[in-house]
Amino acid sequence: MFGGPDEMPAADRPAPPDRAADRVRVLLPLPLPGAYDYRLPPDVPAGPGDYVEVPLGPRRVVGVVWAEGGGGIEDGRLRPILRRFDVPPMPEVQRRFVDWVAAYTMAPAGAVLKMALGSAAGLEPPRPVTAYRLSDAPRPPGFKATPARRRVLEILSDGPPRGAAELALEAGCGIGVVRGLADAGVLEPVAMRVSEARRDPDWALPGPVLSGPQRDAAQALRAKVRAGDYGVTLLDGVTGSGKTEVYFEAVAQALEAGRQVLVLLPEIALSAQWLTRFEARFGAPPDLWHSDLTPHQRRTTWRAVATGQARLVVGARSALFLPFPDLGLIVVDEEHEGAFKQEDGVIYHARDMAVVRAHLGRVPIVLVSATPSLETVANCEAGRYERLDLPSRHGNAVLPEIRLIDMRADRPERGRWLAPSLRDALARTLEGGEQAMLFLNRRGYAPLTLCRACGFRLQCPNCTAWLVEHRLAGQLRCHHCDHCVKLPDSCPSCGTGGSLAACGPGVERVAEEAAFLFPEARIAMMTSDTLFGPHAVEELVRKVTGHEIDLLIGTQMMAKGHHFPLLTLVGVVDADLGLQGGDLRATERTFQLLSQVAGRAGRGDRPGTVFLQTYMPEHPVMQALLDTDRDAFLASEARERIAAGMPPYGRLAALIVSGEDMEAVDAVARRLGRTAPRMDAVQVLGPAPAPFALLRGRHRRRLLLKAPRGVQVQSLVARWLDQVPVPGSVRVQVDVDPYSFL
Ligand code: ADP
Ligand code: ZN
Secondary structure (H helix, E strand, O other): OOOOOHHHHOOOOOOEEEOOOOOOEEEOOOOOOOOOOEEEEOOOOOOOOOOOEEEOOOEEEEEEEEEEEEEEOEEEOEEEEEEEOOOOOOOOHHHHHHHHHHHHOOOHHHHHHHHHHOOOHOOOOOOOOOEEEEEOOOOOOOOOOOOHHHHHHHHHOOOOOOEHHHHHHHHHOHHHHHHHHHOOOOEEEEEEEEHHHHOOOOOOOOOOOHHHHHHHHHHHHHHHHHOOOOOOEEEEEOOOOHHHHHHHHHHHHHHHHEEEEEEEEOHHHOOHHHHHHHHHHOOOOEEEEOOOHHHHHHHHHHHHHHOOOOOOOEHHHHHHHHOOOEEEEEEEEOOOOOOEEEEOOOOHHHHHHHHHHHHHHHOEEEEEEOOOOHHHHHHOOOOOOEEEEEOOOOOOOOEEEEEEEEEOOOOOOOOOOOOOOHHHHHHHHHOOOOOOEEEEEOOOOOEHHHHHHOOOOOOOOOOOOOOOOEEOOOEEEEEOOOOOEOOOOOOOOOEEEOEEEEEEEOOHHHHHHHHHHHHHOOEEEEEOOOHHHHHHHHHHHHHHHHHOOEEEEEOHHHHOOOOOOEEEEEEEEOOOOOHHOOOHHHHHHHHHHHHHOOOOOOOOOOOOOEEEEEEOOHHHHHHHHHHOHHHHHHHHHHHHHHOOOOOOOEEEEEEEEEEEOHHHHHHHHHHHOOOOEOOEEEEEEEEEEEEEEEOOOOOEEEEEEEOOOOHHHHHHHHHHHOOOOOOEEEEEEEEOOOOOOO
């Protein structure tokens, strides 16, 4: 496992043999083994970190000057750098970070650089943007003030002009609403330079009055930020204890010191409520960084970070690779979240790499969670990380009461999924004018469709997976590739009409049952299939907060972050779901997810109750949830992992061999199996077909290397791979510290 940045030295960069002043090494954002030499023409002054354009074969490519000098290629064959971009150079710490991540994850440095470039268009000076202000002209006849329009107008009535995207974000509406207002002449466009359109967060605005324990934690964090040195702190507190308010104090301190702040969130698009809170606290929206940005947003945000104008960036894992010139604090919220692990391209864990980034930049980092990962807890216990506790919920709120529903005794009717006791509790809650939530971490209507006549099961042609029925969309979909077909009328195998039966529940099916049971209730679904984009989520969150919704039904999208004071009942339809498959972290993840979901109940003045429907009430996870005894649970998990030599007490690296040609894949996998490192205490499992032996049309085999903590797995794996030739049709991916075993 990742035990901190001291575990491995930074990648060696040997001094070049001849430090010729007119040649430099340029790293290109491509999966190449290293940096390439280029000639520096006298009229192009470029030094380390500068972004430059160079020729590569017939193409022009943007790269970064990685080092002076170079060697190996004679002068005559060197090609020249074509131009240098007018943007501050990539800071040295960022370049060291790119090298470090490449060495740790065993990815080419260029592939990591690609993430750091983010938006090559950001290298060009920004064009003026169009902002809008209220026009003095009278409203046109027939002008309709919809609620969304009113919100836009209200925002502009006391504030500077804002860009359309920013207005739309603030008003929680589509960008079309802003454009419509401009077309109607109610808003007036003004040209602004991007830097003028920015509003800086104001650290001096007061936060809430903190409780005693909150104040202690906030002061400790503020002191660390003031000291401005590397150190990892776990901010550990139950859901609703005020962790966000506490780390906002650290953010304020870093902003006061004039430094940049990075807050990493697991799923940025889902945190509209968080952004609203941030804006309320600091008087301006943060800069966002995630995969759904428009090209314009990417460009301006990247550049604003590079020039130091962006003071506070809130982003998903890739924000870690932005070129902050003066980063003073990193916060990783929900540090235990699996979404921090990137599973394709460069395979890395953003929480772990954030610790490395903090170490290289000598800045403090705060990891925040109500259910910290075993990795982080082990690092605290080993004294590598510090820990601050917030023991109780803020104000009058108390933790919810947990009840287990034994599904073997308290059975739902045939073809239904809610146990009688949960149904009764839902009825009482809704009658009492309170809100409830039903959680099932499974999208669609039914996870399996089979033919009652011949038993045929509908399977994805490209993956080892059943097709999931999405009844609202009238489709069968594979949740692993894009495969999608219309729901057939008859069995594709035996041709019998009307014989297909849906098996098991997805959220859509639970919603159907709830609508049948509670026809009066205002029900909404919260899943990635029913809500598109942050605005839709924000709109729904607003409705729930405003009590326009009585019953919310959804997947894990609903589990995190949201604060609904009137919500007093949470029902988990299938608490056992995550325990199936049983990989290394299945119990830990189930515990975290269910704690998180349970934490939605009773956050206001009224106490909450959580019902967990389970066929295994005696399972340690269920018992730990019942007793709200996280530390006992973690201790027992730790004992099991120690006994098995598993992370965080041992190390793993996975090799995934894949390709369309099964024989070629098998040949490479077998050869890797034969050449596996043979050392005391190092064990190699496999090759074995991956649980998804076929995924997106590719055959997959896995090997797993297990070693004691002290072993540097990267060099072992590198030597191992060196011995095995791999044909072009086969790919071998290395996953250091794997989280997915599929
Ligand atoms: P966590 O991040 O631990 O789940 P939050 O910071 O979201 O907790 O706090 C839960 C709720 O309680 C939020 O609505 C927050 O604004 C409120 N809250 C927390 N601490 C205070 C405080 N000291 N004064 C006022 N409200 C607070
Ligand atoms: Zn598929």
